[in-house]
Amino acid sequence: MQYYISCFFIYAVIGWILEVSFHVISQGKFINRGFLNGPYCPIYGFGALAVVLILGDLGNSNKLYIFFMSAIVASALELITGYILEKIFHKRWWDYRSNKFNLGGYICAEFSLIWGAVCYILYEAIHPMLRKALHLMPIKIIIPINVIMGLIFVVDLIATVITLMGLSEKFKMIEDQSKDIRKMSDEIGQKVADRTFVALDRKKELENSKIGKEFDQRSAEFKEFFDKFGEKRILRAFPNLSEDLEEKWNRIDIIKKKKHK
Known part of the structure; x- marks a missing residue:
């Protein structure tokens, strides 16, 4: 459990970095794209864990299968999250209706393929390295870090709500x-x-x-x-x-x- 909690926070931070980098490149300025105030995007943490847990240990499975499964899992999470946020706050937090092949504006083919590529790299390259690195760390160090990050996350979440x-x-x-x-x-x-x-x-x-x-x-x-x-x-x-x-x-x-x- 502690291992997965650590993965969640690490991937949430990586996701935030990706979001910030994307908007710096596309808009030429810094925008804190996190849902919360801190440098992390929870949806990336949940998305990465979903891909890792759902795909499981595919070993030498067809690479194309891994790619499309990654895209499906990531897109499903984005669709569900976007729909729930709109129902709660009555506003769209992102909108793909101007993109071709979109589904209700919540997801679109273009970004689904991008998420598929990102999750494929995550599953094939990043997660194996992260798993090895975390397993080398003593549990006595991992638990306090997770507790501190968890407290920060909860306080941030309450303030944001x-x-x-x-x-x-x-x-x-x-x-x-x-x-x-x-x-x-x-x-x-x-x-x-x-x-x-x-x-x-x-x-x-x-x-x-x-x-x-x-x-x-x-x-x-x-x-x-x-x-x-x-x-x-x-x-x-x-x-x-x-x-x-x-x-x-x-x-x-x-x-x-x-x-x-």
Whole structure:
């Protein structure tokens, strides 16, 4: 048991490093992509253990079989996790709907193949080395490390859940306002939305226009509303959580102004 606990934390840290590295390469800046505050992503820890335990000892089995099984296990975990998070918080933490061959936006063929390749390397190369290294360590050293990491993890989890509860309340408040205003001003809201979508596609023109300055001002107010460190970190890590809400935020303000004219 102690061996698997150690593996969970190690793979969670490795996953966090992979996420950070991917976004540094793709976006050119550091983003703490962890669900929690610490430098670890639990889903990678669970995913790695799932692959290792489900695949078991395949020995000299067909390498292609190992690859596809790895992809299936990793994708199933991503699908289940994404679905549960959306049902709990009523927001998508990641969205693959713009990718081809996606399933509900939770998983897609492109990333399933990537997860398959990563898990294949994990199963064939990384885990055997990690297993040997851990077996060389005395259990008297492993247990205290696991206890310390476990305590940090639990405290971090509690703090994150509290932050998410606050976010959820703010999300609900914004969405409730948006629904109430839409019921009274559907026609105006649709026109404003259409213009907003067109304006967003012409960002450069907006920057020097009155509408653009107003949109920037509302965006700044939206960001100020989520001014807690934990909330800002989560919104940066999962930007699609705030994109839809920021759009509603701006739409609410514009509709209110239209109604008072």
